[in-house]
Amino acid sequence: MKDQARVVVIGGGIAGCSALYHLTREGWSDVMLIERDELTSGTTWHSAAQVTNFGMNQTMIGLKSHSIALYKELRDDPDYPVGYNYADGGIRLANTPEQMDGYRHFTSVAAGMGVGFEVIDAAECARRHPLISADNLLGGLWDPHDGHIDPAQLCQALARRARLAGAEVNRHTPVTGLTQQADHTWTVHTEKGDVRAEIVVNAGGYRCNEIGAMMGISHPVASMEHQYFLTEDIPAITEASHRMPLLRCPISDYYCRQEKGGLLLGFYEQDCRTWGLDGIDPHFSNALCP
Ligand SMILES: Cc1cc2nc3c(=O)[nH]c(=O)nc-3n(C[C@H](O)[C@H](O)[C@H](O)COP(=O)(O)OP(=O)(O)OC[C@H]3O[C@@H](n4cnc5c(N)ncnc54)[C@H](O)[C@@H]3O)c2cc1C
Numbered sequence: 001m002k003d004q005a006r007v008v009v010i011g012g013g014i015a016g017c018s019a020l021y022h023l024t025r026e027g028w029s030d031v032m033l034i035e036r037d038e039l040t041s042g043t044t045w046h047s048a049a050q051v052t053n054f055g056m057n058q059t060m061i062g063l064k065s066h067s068i069a070l071y072k073e074l075r076d077d078p079d080y081p082v083g084y085n086y087a088d089g090g091i092r093l094a095n096t097p098e099q100m101d102g103y104r105h106f107t108s109v110a111a112g113m114g115v116g117f118e119v120i121d122a123a124e125c126a127r128r129h130p131l132i133s134a135d136n137l138l139g140g141l142w143d144p145h146d147g148h149i150d151p152a153q154l155c156q157a158l159a160r161r162a163r164l165a166g167a168e169v170n171r172h173t174p175v176t177g178l179t180q181q182a183d184h185t186w187t188v189h190t191e192k193g194d195v196r197a198e199i200v201v202n203a204g205g206y207r208c209n210e211i212g213a214m215m216g217i218s219h220p221v222a223s224m225e226h227q228y229f230l231t232e233d234i235p236a237i238t239e240a241s242h243r244m245p246l247l248r249c250p251i252s253d254y255y256c257r258q259e260k261g262g263l264l265l266g267f268y269e270q271d272c273r274t275w276g277l278d279g280i281d282p283h284f285s286n287a288l289c290p
């Protein structure tokens with residue numbers, strides 16, 4: 001392991017791997033990622049990993065369409081192709097005129113950025129997704145680029161590209177402390193030695209407060225429990241001639257996508273529970289909440 005780098009990124013989930021890759025893409029090759037376990041040992045590996053262009057403002061739409069273009073490039077890389085179900089399509093449902101107006105407004109904002117969406121009626125929603133009932137439905141917002149990606153492969157692919165551009169990736173190397181020097185540079189203490197860095201990126205996921213504490217910073221961040229469940233095979237899906245579009249329902253607050261011959265369904269919990277506020281077991285890694 002090098003003993004100095006211009007930037008040290010702590011954490012090898014999607015945030016850390018993406019930060020490392022994008023630094024190298026901007027020409028910063030003297031960069032290092034430090035991960036306490038294997039890459040993507042925190043949340044990323046078990047994400048539903050849905051990738052949409054939808055965002056509430058132009059910044060988010062721009063970020064998301066950048067991601068989709070990058071993921072397509074990674075999917076098509078013959079040296080390390082990432083599993084990416086691009087363009088299954090997705091429908092955001094609506095049952096009030098106000099929601100439909102909101103979708104029309106959003107469609108014109110996105111069109112101004114060159115990103116295509118379509119507002120469709122209830123019958124068209126049901127035609128595009130065989131499991132939708134049009135009862136009590138006014139219509140929806142169609143995202144033709146919606147899909148989902150293999151999140152673990154994505155992290156590996158970004159780290160691989162960063163390595164090829166000169167970055168160093170150190171796995172099984174927990175960061176144990178951070179000391180800021182008088183010249184504002186940092187000494188990153190790890191179980192395998194110290195690294196001097198101009199800039200430190202905290203990409204520790206649900207452990208970001210542990211890393212913040214090493215810097216003497218209290219981040220206003222709390223992790224929330226979130227769950228999805230998987231169904232068994234559903235004949236209407238296995239017998240369909242196309243993959244199911246993704247569904248997001250702001251009415252009942254759930255999302256849903258195809259997983260093998262069944263569905264993956266997640267709810268945006270109304271009565272959410274925080275997780276790990278009183279500390280996280282140091283052995284909790286590559287694990288799910290009980
Ligand atoms: C059930 C579920 C479904 C989701 N579905 C979606 C979805 O469909 N679409 C979407 O965009 N998002 C989704 N998300 C959210 C998304 O998964 C997370 O926002 C994202 O994975 C967080 O990535 P991260 O890199 O910040 O953290 P993590 O993936 O947790 O990575 C942090 C890394 O830092 C490492 N680390 C921590 N402390 C240290 C240390 N001291 N030293 C070295 N390394 C350290 C950890 O080992 C870990 O590998 C979902 C989340 C959940 C829980």
